[in-house]
Amino acid sequence: MSAGNAQSPLLRADNLTMTFGGITAVKDFSFDIMPGETVGLIGPNGAGKTTCFNMLTGFYAPTNGQVHFKGQEITNRKPYAIARLGLVRSFQKTNVMKRLTVFENVLTGHYMAGRQSLLATFFPGERVRRAEKEARESAAAIVEMMGLSHRMNAPANLLSCGELRLLEVAVALAAKPSLLMLDEPAAGLNSHEATTFGAVLKTLVGRSIDSLLIVEHNMELVMSVSDRIVVLNFGRKLAEGKPAEILENREVAEAYLGKAAA
């Protein structure tokens, strides 16, 4: 979509490296995400995709390299501080607040819009009341947009796997990110659910969020939503390009399927 124009990237990672003891999980990985772009990050298991996620969002401190978001350096900032700049992620293992209802989960996701002093907590003024009302309306709208209206007041631990995935995205959207990063959001979904999910994701960019980074093993889904694909293998960038180019890339096929017998 916006590949090749002169805009400055929303997110830029330079030479990210992460070593755990003697093991190098990610090595000199550089990439960027432009505003309005959906980037797919793929690679075989253990390629370092989740490690990348954790470095970009402050859950890991990279051994080397820098991350810039909206022109500011965010390397080594705390995860919540990075989230407050507008970079919100989901987790590979489904992470929601299980004992809260769907609505409560999404309402909680609006935390950043309603941050307030302790004094305002005890003596809420007009501003706090309005923020609360807006958060409730927005939460209901997000639940509806994600197609979970019929489960509005169900506790999260009663949801199906597919519904949980949608809820997870709903909570992240509630934080009103400019860049949303989803870590294997379609894991555990059947193909019908994955197709529906992909359709929902496609509507988000440009409407609810500026850009999307998605790690996913479901190739059909990731190829259909992404503008650009980055392939990681053994912690290094193997290839980068449009979905069609990646599908025809021989090195990528080898990384996934092994070398053809020569």
Add this chain to the structure above:
Amino acid sequence: MTLERNIILAFLAAAALLPFLVTDQYLLHLAVMAMFYAILANSLNLVVGYVGEFSLGHTAFLGAGAYTAALLSTKLGFPMWVTIPLAGVISAVFGCFIGAITLRLQGPYFVIVTLSFAEVLRIVANNWIPVTNGPMGLAGITQHGITDKGTFFYIVLGLAAVALYLSYRFVHSNTGRAAVAVRENRYVAQSIGVDPFGTAMQAFVLGAFLAGLAGGFYAHYISFVGPEVFQFPFMVTMIIMVLLGGKGTLIGPLAGAVIVTLLEEYLREMQELRLTLFGLVVMAVVLFLPNGLMGFIAQRREQQGAKPAVTPSTREKTV
């Protein structure tokens, strides 16, 4: 949320009528103690239910408040309406200090370190004789000539109303939801921009403040404060109240405080058997009502198909 508020308001209103119906000083004393414990249990619940960590050192704040009021009153001659708020403030300062250290810990580490802070304060109270008068304690704290328990009841009721108001506002605010998020899932909380430490700190310091208010009242009501305010029996009583009533709810600890205060008193006739019976009651609660009375009621309502409260804005959408 609205139901919870209405129950709390009804409880306070019913309590306000009590001294008109009951004139027996002994029963009024029980009512005063129940209300005192309601403030304490509520303050502990902010830590257990909303920080999500189990504190065994909450008596540090009860004691800090009680000693603050006792010292300001006996050494400087300050009146009750000054000493009680200051007791809350000083306790909150202790809360900032202790919280800054302990809230970086989780699980059993948090339990042990909070307990050790309460123990350190007890030892200080026992040994800093020029100030605290050691094990003899501080006696003769002014009661402003109030002899009627009914008057004391209104004072403690006022404090309970303040405590419940502040807790209600906190729990149902954006910050309170953030605290629940941290309790339920630390990673999700951070990914939506919640600072886990800062949020826990707010709940912890509010809990300390309210426990300090209760301690300040206790000092004037009993007119004596000794190192036993830091000791374990107070802690045990608070924990039982919170667990029995149901942690993480505002009504639970309130109900727990009333039930346990009365139970303790009625079981007194059993003499030595009292603590044993009490222990059995507690075991039964833990085994059969793991989420306390409020958890049990919520479960029953769910089984009977009663729909959980729908918020007004969502109701419009779904209809």
